Amino acid sequence: MTIEVEDLTITVAGSGKRVVDAISFSLDPGERIGIIGESGSGKSVTTLALLGLLPRSLTASGSIRVDGTQIIGASKKQLLEIRGRRMAKIFQDPSTALDPLTRVGELIAEPLRRHQGLRGHELNAAVERALAEVALPDTERLSRAFPHEISGGQRQRVAIAMALACRPAMLIADEPTTALDVTVQAEILDLIRRLCVDHGMGLVFVSHDIAVVSQTVSRALVMQGGQIVERGPIDQIVHAPTDLYTLRLVGSARALDEALTTGRVS
Ligand SMILES: Nc1ncnc2c1ncn2[C@@H]1O[C@H](COP(=O)(O)OP(=O)(O)OP(=O)(O)O)[C@@H](O)[C@H]1O
Numbered sequence: 001m002t003i004e005v006e007d008l009t010i011t012v013a014g015s016g017k018r019v020v021d022a023i024s025f026s027l028d029p030g031e032r033i034g035i036i037g038e039s040g041s042g043k044s045v046t047t048l049a050l051l052g053l054l055p056r057s058l059t060a061s062g063s064i065r066v067d068g069t070q071i072i073g074a075s076k077k078q079l080l081e082i083r084g085r086r087m088a089k090i091f092q093d094p095s096t097a098l099d100p101l102t103r104v105g106e107l108i109a110e111p112l113r114r115h116q117g118l119r120g121h122e123l124n125a126a127v128e129r130a131l132a133e134v135a136l137p138d139t140e141r142l143s144r145a146f147p148h149e150i151s152g153g154q155r156q157r158v159a160i161a162m163a164l165a166c167r168p169a170m171l172i173a174d175e176p177t178t179a180l181d182v183t184v185q186a187e188i189l190d191l192i193r194r195l196c197v198d199h200g201m202g203l204v205f206v207s208h209d210i211a212v213v214s215q216t217v218s219r220a221l222v223m224q225g226g227q228i229v230e231r232g233p234i235d236q237i238v239h240a241p242t243d244l245y246t247l248r249l250v251g252s253a254r255a256l257d258e259a260l261t262t263g264r265v266s
Contacts, residue, residue: 001169034213037223079130105143153184
């Protein structure tokens with residue numbers, strides 16, 4: 001899947017405030033890209049625009065082409081088609097994606113039934129496979145559990161399994177590990193990267209944390225105040241940033257990293 005964003009501007013209805021200001025970037029099939037920036041820099045609204053999911057209070061202008069289809073101004077039907085089958089999303093808090101009253105097995109079965117038309121034994125086998133693919137243990141017991149009966153890390157794995165059920169060409173992940181503790185965070189990042197590579201799936205990975213992004217993507221955009229202030233290969237951004245704001249982000253990530261390894265917090 002290719003994504004081509006040109007001069008995307010997102011404006012708050014009423015005030016006319018530009019929360020995203022004429023940004024352009026593109027993504028080749030299977031490419032993994034990060035969007036980095038502090039809170040309020042416009043990362044989340046950019047990903048919502050890619051999915052055609054902006055709230056009514058925000059208006060997009062410019063162009064977003066997904067495999068050539070224009071997302072801005074597209075009909076509901078076109079958007080549903082692109083979102084459900086070809087673009088999947090996972091968010092910071094997996095609980096929002098998981099209906100608390102539905103057992104894990106059924107949560108994963110639902111998109112498989114809807115998008116792939118699977119039934120009966122075939123469906124059960126596909127659910128088992130989906131759970132195993134995200135490295136969830138004891139899949140039989142887990143299928144019968146409700147979301148609140150499993151850990152936060154396991155919930156995010158279930159959300160990933162649901163997102164991948166229809167074999168999307170692109171995964172949009174908005175701070176998917178922020179709510180998890182550091183060890184679980186590393187495991188989930190590893191899982192996301194492996195699944196992308198195995199399935200040739202593209203990734204748009206949003207995070208305020210440059211260290212997290214650097215483990216997952218090959219290229220990144222740095223956003224500040226709705227604009228892209230730096231872009232390039234992730235190694236270059238981490239090791240030789242040219243923008244002052246990026247330098248600050250890298251500096252604070254490094255200071256935290258050092259404090260954690262030496263046990264010193266200044
Ligand atoms: N529905 C909305 N109506 C008006 N303004 C909004 C709306 N949603 C977001 N904004 C504003 O758009 C700007 C960008 O928000 P966005 O959520 O994209 O930032 P972010 O970089 O993802 O930050 P965070 O990591 O905190 O989510 C912010 O100033 C925010 O207040």
